[in-house]
Amino acid sequence: MIKFLLNGILRDKSRSVLPVIIVSIGVMLTVLLSGYMAGVFGDVVTQSAKFDTGHVKIMSKAYAENIDQLPNDLALLGINEVIAPLQEAYPDMDWVKRIKFGGLLDVLDEEGESKGQGPVTGMSFEIYSGNDSELKRMNFEDALVEGSIPAAKNEALLGVKFADQLGLKLGDEMTFIGSTMNGSMAFTVFKLVGTVRFGTAVMDEGAMIIDVADAQHLLDMENGTSEILGYLDNDVYDEEATLEISKVFNARYADSKDEFAPIMIPLKKQGELEELITLADSMSALLIAIFIFAMSIVLWNTGLLAGLRRYKEFGIRLSLGETKGHIYKTFIGEAILIGIIGSIIGTIIGLIGIYYLQEVGIDISSMMDQIDAGFMMPSVMRGKVTPNLFYIGFIPGLFAMVLGNMLSGMGIYKRQTASLMKELEV
Amino acid sequence: MNTETIISIENLTKQFPEGDGFFTALKDINLTFKKGEFTGVVGPSGSGKTTLLNIIGSLDKPTSGKVNVLGLDIGNLSHKESANLRNKHIGFIFQVYNLLPVYTVFENVEFALLLQSYTKSERKKMVMESLEWVGLGDQASKRVTKLSGGEGQRVAIARAMVKRPQIVIADEPTANLDAANAHAILKTMKKLNQELNTTFLFSTHDEKVMTYLDRIIHLRDGKLESEEFISHENDKV
Numbered sequence: 260m261i262k263f264l265l266n267g268i269l270r271d272k273s274r275s276v277l278p279v280i281i282v283s284i285g286v287m288l289t290v291l292l293s294g295y296m297a298g299v300f301g302d303v304v305t306q307s308a309k310f311d312t313g314h315v316k317i318m319s320k321a322y323a324e325n326i327d328q329l330p331n332d333l334a335l336l337g338i339n340e341v342i343a344p345l346q347e348a349y350p351d352m353d354w355v356k357r358i359k360f361g362g363l364l365d366v367l368d369e370e371g372e373s374k375g376q377g378p379v380t381g382m383s384f385e386i387y388s389g390n391d392s393e394l395k396r397m398n399f400e401d402a403l404v405e406g407s408i409p410a411a412k413n414e415a416l417l418g419v420k421f422a423d424q425l426g427l428k429l430g431d432e433m434t435f436i437g438s439t440m441n442g443s444m445a446f447t448v449f450k451l452v453g454t455v456r457f458g459t460a461v462m463d464e465g466a467m468i469i470d471v472a473d474a475q476h477l478l479d480m481e482n483g484t485s486e487i488l489g490y491l492d493n494d495v496y497d498e499e500a501t502l503e504i505s506k507v508f509n510a511r512y513a514d515s516k517d518e519f520a521p522i523m524i525p526l527k528k529q530g531e532l533e534e535l536i537t538l539a540d541s542m543s544a545l546l547i548a549i550f551i552f553a554m555s556i557v558l559w560n561t562g563l564l565a566g567l568r569r570y571k572e573f574g575i576r577l578s579l580g581e582t583k584g585h586i587y588k589t590f591i592g593e594a595i596l597i598g599i600i601g602s603i604i605g606t607i608i609g610l611i612g613i614y615y616l617q618e619v620g621i622d623i624s625s626m627m628d629q630i631d632a633g634f635m636m637p638s639v640m641r642g643k644v645t646p647n648l649f650y651i652g653f654i655p656g657l658f659a660m661v662l663g664n665m666l667s668g669m670g671i672y673k674r675q676t677a678s679l680m681k682e683l684e685v
Numbered sequence: 686m687n688t689e690t691i692i693s694i695e696n697l698t699k700q701f702p703e704g705d706g707f708f709t710a711l712k713d714i715n716l717t718f719k720k721g722e723f724t725g726v727v728g729p730s731g732s733g734k735t736t737l738l739n740i741i742g743s744l745d746k747p748t749s750g751k752v753n754v755l756g757l758d759i760g761n762l763s764h765k766e767s768a769n770l771r772n773k774h775i776g777f778i779f780q781v782y783n784l785l786p787v788y789t790v791f792e793n794v795e796f797a798l799l800l801q802s803y804t805k806s807e808r809k810k811m812v813m814e815s816l817e818w819v820g821l822g823d824q825a826s827k828r829v830t831k832l833s834g835g836e837g838q839r840v841a842i843a844r845a846m847v848k849r850p851q852i853v854i855a856d857e858p859t860a861n862l863d864a865a866n867a868h869a870i871l872k873t874m875k876k877l878n879q880e881l882n883t884t885f886l887f888s889t890h891d892e893k894v895m896t897y898l899d900r901i902i903h904l905r906d907g908k909l910e911s912e913e914f915i916s917h918e919n920d921k922v
């Protein structure tokens with residue numbers, strides 16, 4: 260019987276081609292969009308981990324609560340006592356200090372008059388004061404437009420557009436004006452040694468990058484830092500691992516009433532990323548639901564047409580003693596077969612598309628200038644071939660084909676055997 | 686000749702809803718059929734021939750009265766039971782031969798066996814034998830769309846006969862055929878009737894058919910008008 264039905268599908272193009280095309284297109288779109296989203300969100304997570312959140316982030320509880328205000332007065336002190344046990348417990352992980360701070364940059368001309376001023380977002384990394392893990396991670400070398408990476412005290416990088424706006428050239432000096440963690444005036448002269456482009460507005464248009472040791476000194480935060488970021492082995496993100504490590508770490512301080520006690524927050528739970536990741540998951544589900552709905556309706560209709568065209572066939576089969584239930588079952592069986600064929604074709608085409616996106620990508624940097632996202636948005640949108648792309652299209656493909664045909668096939672149950680002779684007379 | 690009664694009809698009445706009331710298509714029919722009959726139901730259009738064959742073939746049910754086919758009470762069969770009766774014991778031949786166009790001659794005939802549990806080689810043997818009966822043994826792998834009308838109806842006969850049913854029901858089987866093909870078909874069916882002792886029930890108003898029949902049942906306005914038994918002792922088939 261199966262061979263018989265298969266022959267019918269293969270020989271009767273009108274029975275198979277249209278549904279296969281519809282299923283293929285739906286499945287292809289599902290795979291493309293899912294892979295595209297995986298790429299986009301994966302990029303966002305990678306970027307965010309690099310620039311902002313780490314895989315886990317340790318702060319004082321008080322700092323964590325007010326993190327939007329960069330409250331450096333609530334920074335962690337005595338951080339070696341925090342980092343050393345972590346390094347021992349997780350030897351494959353990398354623990355680095357980061358301090359973000361805000362202030363004003365003041366630029367003087369030859370006569371010592373102020374020739375330009377602007378608000379600045381200060382960022383500090385272990386550039387020359389640590390090992391080279393941060394250099395590799397942040398890729399400062401690749402981001403450099405001109406100059407070199409800070410190698411000595413009070414050397415700084417500026418975002419390339421920012422340096423332009425302030426009219427600064429390599430070797431020029433600029434004065435940072437802000438406040439220390441104790442609330443007194445911070446006032447330090449930095450030398451511009453390089454300009455960088457990271458492709459994100461936040462960095463390129465308003466950032467100053469210095470070594471974290473200089474930042475500690477500037478902010479009067481010796482042996483302290485506002486944030487300690489932890490990265491898993493080889494910087495490969497693993498959500499489960501970060502959740503587990505955070506749980507173990509936080510358990511130790513759970514009973515502490517000290518608002519300066521450290522707290523570790525995994526990437527997934529940080530700020531807008533949590534919402535974003537939830538959003539990504541629910542968008543995938545929504546997307547699949549929409550495709551199932553739309554395709555089901557279309558396939559319901561093609562199923563109705565197929566049922567009409569095969570009206571006679573079903574009549575003959577009824578007269579030969581096949582039950583309605585059996586005809587219905589074979590009709591659904593054919594739908595499953597066509598659904599599988601269409602899903603395979605659609606998945607293959609979709610995967611090819613995503614592979615292209617993954618390897619080549621689409622440059623949207625011009626669009627990004629107009630969007631002020633609350634998180635680090637990458638300027639090249641990429642797809643990502645993830646394992647679930649190999650099966651995700653089968654969900655709407657099969658579901659819609661079967662659902663559509665379950666609905667259209669109900670007509671079989673309306674057939675009256677009593678009128679078969681009349682129907683088969685013509 | 687076997688004289689076992691395989692169909693008995695008592696006081697059969699069939700009504701169809703029509704407007705507010707009913708239209709009576711068959712009224713108080715009493716008939717019995719014996720195994721191996723070659724019988725025609727004859728009457729003008731609208732006299733109830735198809736309705737009668739429908740009920741005997743378990744495609745429809747009586748409104749009142751009793752119809753017993755091969756020991757089964759047609760009025761009380763479930764959809765499954767009547768499907769099973771058709772599947773195993775009744776072959777249908779329609780006015781139009783109604784073959785499945787995407788399949789070959791062989792597959793069209795084989796289809797009637799797929800619902801039963803024959804092995805592939807058993808099916809092949811049965812299908813080929815059946816095609817030999819109707820003289821199409823050499824056309825097995827042809828697509829049915831390539832056949833002439835007479836050949837198509839012969840495939841339909843092979844399909845009806847392949848499972849060796851007790852009863853073959855043929856509703857105006859020659860209505861769409863020219864004289865030569867009609868005669869060929871009837872000869873084929875008559876031969877099968879005699880060789881396999883299969884009961885054939887026709888409906889027809891075709892004079893050509895009547896010359897082959899053993900028994901003619903005349904219907905008029907849903908009523909049994911008369912019956913005649915014809916002896917063919919001296920005929921040649």
Ligand SMILES: Nc1ncnc2c1ncn2[C@@H]1O[C@H](COP(=O)(O)OP(=O)(O)O)[C@@H](O)[C@H]1O
Nearest residue numbers: 701702708710729730731732733734735736737
């Ligand atoms: N399903 C039905 N509903 C209503 N009337 C029907 C139905 N089937 C048959 N009839 C009526 O019953 C009568 C007999 O029909 P039928 O058995 O097809 O006659 P025949 O085959 O002798 O031409 C006709 O008048 C026809 O209109």
Ligand SMILES: [Mg+2]
Nearest residue numbers: 734735736856
């Ligand atoms: Mg009729």
